[in-house]
Amino acid sequence: MRQKRVAAIHDISCFGKCSLTVALPIISACGTETAVIPTAVLSTHTGGFKNFTFRDLTDDLLAIARHWKSEGITVDAVYTGYLGSKAQVEIVCKIIEEIQNEATKVIVDPVMADNGRLYNGFDSDFPLQMKKLCMKADVITPNITEASLLLGIPFEQSPHSREYIESILYKLRELTGKSVVLTGVCPDEKSIGAAVFDGDNIDYCFAERVPSSYHGTGDIFASTLTGVLMNGKTLYESAGVAVEFTRSCIERTFKDHKEMRYGVNFEAELPNLMKLLNR
Numbered sequence: 001m002r003q004k005r006v007a008a009i010h011d012i013s014c015f016g017k018c019s020l021t022v023a024l025p026i027i028s029a030c031g032t033e034t035a036v037i038p039t040a041v042l043s044t045h046t047g048g049f050k051n052f053t054f055r056d057l058t059d060d061l062l063a064i065a066r067h068w069k070s071e072g073i074t075v076d077a078v079y080t081g082y083l084g085s086k087a088q089v090e091i092v093c094k095i096i097e098e099i100q101n102e103a104t105k106v107i108v109d110p111v112m113a114d115n116g117r118l119y120n121g122f123d124s125d126f127p128l129q130m131k132k133l134c135m136k137a138d139v140i141t142p143n144i145t146e147a148s149l150l151l152g153i154p155f156e157q158s159p160h161s162r163e164y165i166e167s168i169l170y171k172l173r174e175l176t177g178k179s180v181v182l183t184g185v186c187p188d189e190k191s192i193g194a195a196v197f198d199g200d201n202i203d204y205c206f207a208e209r210v211p212s213s214y215h216g217t218g219d220i221f222a223s224t225l226t227g228v229l230m231n232g233k234t235l236y237e238s239a240g241v242a243v244e245f246t247r248s249c250i251e252r253t254f255k256d257h258k259e260m261r262y263g264v265n266f267e268a269e270l271p272n273l274m275k276l277l278n279r
């Protein structure tokens with residue numbers, strides 16, 4: 001079988017285990033080539049570090065995609081994550097238009113917020129721009145905060161009622177016309193997971209909740225989902241593997257340290273991902 005190729009469009013946070021430093025190893029471990037379009041290079045991610053460096057690569061993005069195109073390089077999927085500015089979101093929409101063919105799957109993780117708040121550095125109109133990118137996706141993977149910002153509805157703390165979750169899924173489906181994997185769904189204090197809506201069915205995948213949170217786990221989840229999807233699994237199966245793999249990374253890290261900014265020890269759990277994938 002021909003090897004699948006994903007174009008991952010995210011920043012490189014040199015330290016802190018998120019975006020490309022997570023997407024590359026995880027999607028590669030799933031057996032899929034991971035071509036990258038780095039949007040910026042930062043010394044660390046922006047979640048809890050001060051005075052980080054930021055090298056903007058906005059001017060290179062379209063040129064990279066166009067060079068690939070001129071060389072006849074095609075991709076089976078485009079997977080986008082953290083984008084540092086509204087201009088970058090606009091350009092990524094254009095890249096998708098230019099490199100997509102009928103078979104290309106577009107996975108958009110609308111990274112911009114968590115715990116009811118936009119991340120540092122994003123203006124209040126950023127979600128409106130992110131909405132445009134979501135409309136180009138086949139699958140979107142917002143957390144509950146991002147979903148409420150995309151929809152302009154109030155954010156509700158956990159525990160989340162079934163009605164609240166399903167109204168979000170239906171509204172996001174209406175917005176994008178495509179599949180939704182909603183993350184950070186907590187039906188009670190003991191569980192956390194994802195709600196999956198492919199347009200026909202709503203399914204849930206839950207795991208035991210570890211009482212700590214770490215930076216970059218959304219990227220671990222969406223990267224795993226992308227890598228597993230490229231192995232021909234269904235969206236629901238892929239979300240199930242992503243929930244379980246993310247849980248195992250958090251659990252291992254929790255036994256080791258509680259420094260949220262440093263991210264999770266996903267590396268030691270990669271053999272577990274292989275088992276979940278039956279590779």
Ligand code: PXL
Nearest residue numbers: 018019045046047082119216
């Ligand atoms: O994990 C998402 C992410 C990626 N990249 C950068 C970030 C964040 C979240 O804060 O700051 C630079």
